[in-house]
Amino acid sequence: MMGSPEKAQWPAAGLDLARLRRIGWQPLPFVEFVVKINSRCNLACDYCYVYEMADQSWRDQPKSMSARVFAESCRTIAEHARRFALPAVNIVFHGGEPLLVGHRALDGFARQAHETLEPITAVRLGMQTNGVLIDDAFLRICARWGIRIGVSIDGDEAGHDRHRRYRRGAGSYTDVARGLDRLVHGTYSDLYSGLLCTIDVDNDPLDTYEGLLHFNPPAMDFLLPHGNWTTPPPSTGTAAGRTPYADWLIAIFDRWYDAPRLETRVRLFDEVIQLLLGGPSHSESVGLSPIRLAVFETDGSLEQVDALKSAFAGAARIEAAAAGNPLDDALWHPAVVARQIGIEALSDVCRCCPIHNVCGGGHYAHRYRAGTGFRNPSVYCADLMKLIRHVEARVRADLPTSAAG
Template sequence: MATGWKPHAFRQFILKIHSRCDLACRHCYVYEMADQNWRNQPRRMSEAIAKKVAQRIGEHAMTHGLTEVDVILHGGEPLLAGPDFIAYVVRAIRREMDTGSAVNVSIQTNGMRLDEEFLKLFEQLGIRVGVSLDGDAVAHDRHRLFRDGRGSYDLVSDAIGRLSRSRYHGLFSGLLCTIDVRNDPLKTFEALLTFDPPAVDFLLPHGNWSTPPPFRDAGSSSTPYADWLIPIFDRWYRTAETEVRLFTEILRLITGRPSRSESIGLSPALLAVVETDGSIEQSDILKSAYHGASATPLHVLRDPFDAALRLPSLVARQIGIEALSPVCRECDVVTACGGGLYAHRYDENSGFRNPSVYCPDLYALVSHIHRVFAEDVARMRGNR
C-alpha cells in the first residue's frame, strides 16, 4: 500500500437496478465480453436490497461528512425496472441522507423505453438522463441492434427528440457515443449535435492487451483512435458547440486541475457499483478484462461501503502514479493521460501494471491538445 495513503470516500454510486437489456449491442462490455456474471444476477434489484443500498449510501455519506453524492441508475437497461421501482429507489436514498445533503441522480439508458411517463417521473424527481447514441442511423445501427438484427436508431432518435425538444430538455445530461473508426468522425459529431446535447461522451471501445479492441493492434504504433478524435477536437475547440467531456478533462489536466473522470488523469477512483443482488463491486467496466474482475467479497446486507476502501484492487485505483507501470511513470504526458482507463491496461500475464492498450492514441491525442492550447496561449500573450 502507498506510504501515507489514506482512502478517499466514494462519491459516486452506480446502481445496477436491472440486469437484462432489450438490445443486443455488439460492443457491450456487460453481455459480450469476458465477465458473464449477469447470467447469475436477479433480473431486477429487490425493494429489500434497494432499501439497504439507500441505508449504506446514507451511512457512508454521514461517516465521511459528504454533503453531496451522485447516484447513477444503470443496467442492463435501467428503464426495464419500471417507473414505480425507480421512484422507490430514489426516494429511499434521499430519505437516508442528512437534511440539506444533495443526491444528484442520473440514469444512463439506451432510450428504447423513454416515454412520456418516464419523463414526467424524471422531471418530478429531478433525474437527469443520458442516452447512448453512436451517430447517424448507419453508425448507430452497426452495433446497437435488437436480437433479430434490426437496428434501433429510429426508436432511439425519437426518444431523444422527446427529451431534447420539449420542456424536458433540462433533464438531458448528454449523449454517450462508442467510437467505431469506420464511421466518419465529423459526420458522427454533427449527427450527435442535431439533438442539442449538453455534453457528448466519446467512449473508446473496451479492450486490453490480451483482447485488443477493434482496429487497435496491441503493440502497434498506429493511432487510429487519435486520428478519429483529433478532427472532432479541432472543430470543437473553435466552436465549443457543446461540452465534449474527454476534451474538457484533458484541458483541465494540462492546466493543472484534477480530472473528474476515471478514463483519464490520476484522480482517485471514487465510485462503487452495486449489482442487482446487492453485491458491492468495482467499476463495471472491469468486466471487459476477465471473468470476476470487478467482483469483491462484499455485500450491502452485511458490509458498509467503507469495507471496500481498503481492498487492494480499489487502492490501486486511488493511489495515482504509484500504481502505474514504469513506462507510464517516465512518460511526459503521464499527468494528463494517467495511464488511461484502468481496464484497458490489463494483460492476462502481467495484470494491470501496464500502459493502456490505447497508449499511442492517448499520447497522440494529449500531445495534440496540449500543442493547440499552448499555441493559443502564446498567441493571446503576444496580443497583450
C-alpha cells in the same frame, strides 16, 4: 478458485497495503454509486462489455433489483455518508437498461433514495439509458425527483445501427431518436445531461459528431471500446505506427475546437485541456485523480466499475465484508486502492513518460495483461500520446506567449 487470475496479478499481488498504512495514506470515501436496478437489456450491442466479454456474471443476477435490496443499498450508502460526513452523493440508475424496471419501480426507487439519504446528505440522481423506452410518464417521474438523463447513442443512423441493434437484428436508432426528441424538445429539457458515444473508427468521425449535435446535447463523451493487451480492441493501435483512434478523435477535436462558438462540451477534450493547463481530472479515462465510485448489482452485492468485466471473469468483484458497512471495508480492497494512489499505480514505462500526469495511464481497464494484471501502459498508449500532443499543440498556440512558456 483454482487458477484465479485476480489472486496472482497486480494489484491483488504486489500492491503493498501494509506500507501504505504505515506511511499514513488513507483512501477517500466513495461519493458516486452506480445502482444496477435492472441487469438485462432490450438491445444486443455487439461491443457490450457486460454481455459480450469475459465476465458473464450478469447471468446469475436477478433481472431487477427488489425494493428491499434497493432500500438496503440506500441505507449502506447513508451510513457511509454519515461516517465520512459527505456533503453530497451521486446515485446513477444503470443496467442493463434501467427503464426496463417500469414506471412504478423507478418512482419508488427515487423516492426511497431521497427519503433515506436526504436527512444525512444531499443526493443527486442520474440515469444512463439507451433511450428507446423514454416516454412522457418516465419523464414526469424523472422531473419529480430531479433525475438527470444521459443517453447512449453512436452518432447518425448508419453509425448507430452498425452495433446498437435489437436481438432480432433491427437497428434501434429510430426509437432512440424518438425518445431523445421527447427529452430535448419538450418541457423536460432541463433533465438532459448529455450523450455517450462508443467509438467505431469505421464510422466517419465528422458524420458521427454532426449526428450527435443534431440532438443539441449540453455535453457528449466519446468512449474507447473496452479492450486490453490480452483481448485487444477492434482496429487496435498497438501495431507500430498505427493510431486509428487518435486520428478519429483528432478530426472531431479540430472541428469542435475551430467552431465559431461552443456547440457543446466534449468531456474527453475538456479533461485533456484542463490537465494540460495544470488542473485536476474528473474522469476515469485520463488523469490521476482518485476514482471514488462503487457499483451495486441487482442482488445488492458490491462491485467496481463494470468496465473491468472486459478483462476477466471476476475482475470487478469486491469480496463481501464479514461484518460492518461493505463500502467502508471496500476502501481497502487492493483494486480500489490501486485507483486512488495516482502515479504509484502506473507502470515504470508510464512513470517515465513526460505526459503521464495528463494521460494517467489511460483507463484502468485498458491496462490489463494476463499474467501481470493492471500495472501496464494502456493498450491505447500510442493513440493517447498522439491525441494529447495534438491537443497540447493547438491549445498552446492560442495561449499568450508568457502563459505558453
